[in-house]
Amino acid sequence: MSIWEYANPRKFLHTSERVMPVLWVSSGLLMAVGLIWGFFFTPDDYRQGSTVKIIFLHVPAALMAINAWFMMLVASLIWVIRRHHVSALAAKAAAPVGIVMTLIALATGAIWGQPMWGTWWAWDPRLTSFLVLFLFYLGYIALWEAIDNPDTAADLTAILCLVGTVFAVLSRYAVNFWNQGLHQGASLSLDEKENVADAFSNPLYVCMVGFGLFFVAMVFYRTGTEIRARRIKALMARERQEA
């Protein structure tokens, strides 16, 4: 068995439909458990008070915003190199999920920043690179919608994805590249002094896995929809030709 078998739309649909119920249920459960645990059963932080509970949404959403872009990059490269339509459609399907994750990260960050930093927004390296990533997501989705020929759209969005990857990398490592700005370093670290306390990190891990599975479930479902939408176009074109 090879991964390239899933380049066949029928095989992809068949397998994803079998896997999706497990993904929906496990992601829903993990997100619910992680968020309820984080919201109801974690203590206040000694400096940030109860605002620390925002971490259970902010960090997983930010993580998925960046990872969604990397997934789109891999799928786009597969399209460019091997011309598998399913991978181009998977990249297209992931973008709206990625943009929602970016929006959640930006919104929760602004709401959290107001009482902690005294401002909703600062032109800090991490915040700014995240805003640019959001704009890249918008551009990517708009480009797919703007071009009629799906193969041309896949080619051009793949190039845009490659360029946007610079900002996806910056979003993750901006704090390390420029030691300035308001945003703190990574919340989770192998260094015990840097890492958040276990009381927060354990529910945070659960939320991160939940968000990750949610992303996979959404991408599988949305890719299925894109495959069907493409088939509709092909069938309609055939019908017009025969008429």
Added chain:
Amino acid sequence: MLPDLGKYSDTVLSAYAASLVLLALLVVLTLWRGRRVRREMEALEQRMRRDG
């Protein structure tokens, strides 16, 4: 029912509300479009089979 969020209750609750609304919108729109496209494809395939 709600934990005591102190003076930051508005901040925490608005962050949760905004995020859950965005996630719910994403799921609802995704399922709505998915079902619509599936129905459309099945109808088209049926029509093409019928018309030969």
